[in-house]
Structure formats: structure tokens, C-alpha cells
Amino acid sequence: MSYMHPEIQIGPIFASDLPGCHECLEDRLIAGDPKPEYTKAFWETYDQDPKAGTRGFLEHHALIAAGLARSLAEEAPGATRSLYTYHVLTGEIIHHTFVPVSTCPRWRESGLNETTARKGEVL
Numbered sequence: 540m541s542y543m544h545p546e547i548q549i550g551p552i553f554a555s556d557l558p559g560c561h562e563c564l565e566d567r568l569i570a571g572d573p574k575p576e577y578t579k580a581f582w583e584t585y586d587q588d589p590k591a592g593t594r595g596f597l598e599h600h601a602l603i604a605a606g607l608a609r610s611l612a613e614e615a616p617g618a619t620r621s622l623y624t625y626h627v628l629t630g631e632i633i634h635h636t637f638v639p640v641s642t643c644p645r646w647r648e649s650g651l652n653e654t655t656a657r658k659g660e661v662l
């Protein structure tokens with residue numbers, strides 16, 4: 540779960556059976572980001588100072604994010620490629636399917652391919 544105003548991202552759930560990795564997720568997020576230089580700057584700041592950033596969340600935002608996290612946890616016993624984005628200003632919740640980058644060794648070893656993945660909504 541991460542919060543980059545105005546969106547809270549919930550998921551995917553990484554586990555040993557998830558084809559793909561956190562680096563793939565970062566690549567996908569940056570590829571779809573309208574201002575990737577800002578996002579990268581935030582990530583670097585948080586990497587250097589884990590105490591930087593939001594100190595708390597509004598109760599209703601936390602409740603919605605927790606509910607979406609529970610939904611993901613109930614979706615599968617292990618990993619899930621699903622993730623949600625919750626827009627805190629509009630209240631919109633969008634479901635995405637995480638598709639690792641084609642060069643990811645874990646993705647290639649999974650036996651899945653992007654043609655199969657394109658059937659769903661792709662992050």
C-alpha cells in the first residue's frame with residue numbers, strides 16, 4: 540500500500556508464486572506516470588529518509604484502503620496480480636492487473652506471456 544497524492548495504491552500482493560517483482564511494478568508505475576520525475580524524486584526522498592512523507596491518514600481514506608487490502612487478501616491465498624488505485628479527491632476506485640515487464644526473469648519463467656495478460660486491464 541502506498542500513497543502518492545491524490546491516489547492510494549493497494550496491491551499487488553508479492554509472494555513466491557507471483558510472476559514478476561517489485562522492480563517490474565516500479566517500471567510500470569513510472570511508464571504510466573504523467574510526471575515521472577516527481578514520483579522518482581519522492582521515492583528517492585523516502586529511500587533516504589523513511590520518516591519523510593505522510594504522518595497519518597484521514598480515517599475514511601484508511602478504512603477504504605484497508606477494505607481494498609482485505610479484498611485482495613481474500614482474492615487468492617498467495618500472491619495476486621490485482622491492485623487498486625483509490626483517488627482520494629474523486630472517490631474513484633480502479634482495478635488494475637499488474638503485468639510484469641517482458642524482460643523480467645520471473646515473468647518469463649512463469650509460462651505466462653503478455654498476450655495472455657492483455658486480456659485484462661493492464662497497469
Ligand SMILES: [Zn+2]
Pocket residue numbers: 559560561562563639640643644645646
Ligand atoms: Zn520483475
